[in-house]
Amino acid sequence: MKRFALCLIPFLLISMQNPASAEKNNEKQLKAAIIIDDFGGGTGGVKDFLEGDIPITAAVMPFTEHSKKHAEWAHKNGIEVIVHLPMEPKKGKRSWLGPKPITVDLPPKEVKKRVKEALISVPHAVGINNHMGSLAVENEDIVRAIVEVAKEKKLFIIDSGTSPKSKFPKVAEEMNVPILKRDVFLDDISSSSHVRKQMNRLAKITEFTGKGIAIGHVGVTGKVCSIGIFQSMDEFEKRNIKIVPVSQLFSTKLTKQYFIP
Template sequence: MKKLVVLLLPFLLYLFCHPVHAEEAVPKNLMAAIIIDDFGGGTGGVRDFLEGEIPITAAVMPFTESSRKHAEWAHQNGFEVMIHLPMEPKRGKRSWLGPKPITNDLGPEEVKQRVYEAIKSVPYAVGLNNHMGSLAVENEEIVRAIVEVAKEKRLYIIDSGTSPKSKFPQLAKEMGVPLLKRDVFLDDISSSSHVRKQMVQLAKVTEIKGRGIAIGHVGVTGKVCSVGIFQSMDEFKKRNIKIVPVSELFSGALIEKNFIP
């Protein structure tokens, strides 16, 4: 017994002098998702992301020549796919929305029909977010129709945050549909240095909330976006933040208890 005490004494003295706090003993499980919008549209950065090793979530615009191709390409390479649903904005060209957008002049059944068609247009989709939509997301009748289809088809929703008056959070909670909101836009300024700065912001948000969501784009800003994101990975490793598909964020304790993952 005395020999055991002698052997353990240095270890016991170390613990006495260096107490282990609970927050140190259990490392935080920090997770961030990076959604890349506009697959199916522009080509800039598409190959970089879909042949890369960062598990981005590919948000694919429906009804384009490349919708199915990009969705299948993403799925085959192990990337999660979601629908980037075009919705009417307060400003901007209608041509930016592409075919069959969700606009304020549609009735609920017409909205539902377009969402059903969008789902068929983008194979393997497990969620949806809004493309533009600052006007349409404020229309309760339109958003309710979209959320009803999402519930029926078991899709999660990401509110892209294009309007502070969006009806998505309220109606998704009411109907028990999983929803999270975008925290950071990565490429609102087209430079890789700005994307890196925004990735640091994503890391800070994730450290505070435990979860974080950023949105970037392929197309016009696609190349600078991909470069900025890839250059930021060492920072995320240093901060012990894991990049995950969006669906993995819904398994955490931060989801409202009445949401159904």
């Protein structure tokens, strides 16, 4: 009888531990997201990212010739899409913002209108991040108007981190809109070795905090950015870091309903 009971122990342990340990492993999985900005614009690296097998997140500029095409292309290949909202910087050319940017001279009503139009211009978007915007992200009225649309349309926000004084975290938290911030820029220097170095930083941050967010670009640096990222994948696998769409980094799982625009 005693021996019989002992024989049962392994089975009991397996049946008790399996679901729990699976859940535990899931929780422990290190996850990082790579957002690639400026889709809709420049062509460098577009095909490499949209046809590649890394689940990047495609941040698509609205109102450009290829906004819709790139968003549909990404979605068709299972790549998560967010709107890359052009916002006024402290320095830089107006032409870098493209059509209908969010500038600080706009009344909140017009800001909301432009964000809603941007969402129509970029189909399948489940979130928003900012293109440039060092001036506009510091303006609480402007930011509040954007976050109000995000809340209404059930979108999350990724603060691209173009100003340390950004109001996005404060306003989004106040309004209970999911928000995360970019940790690393990958291609601020245009060389694949620099991109690999920055990917290593992303890995370190992810190991330290459990998750990390990097931003790279298509366009002028697109080709070297894609090469540097692809070359870093073996290292990420070795370190057990999974690249996921950025929506999967939120600690509260975003429900599907949250994504319906």
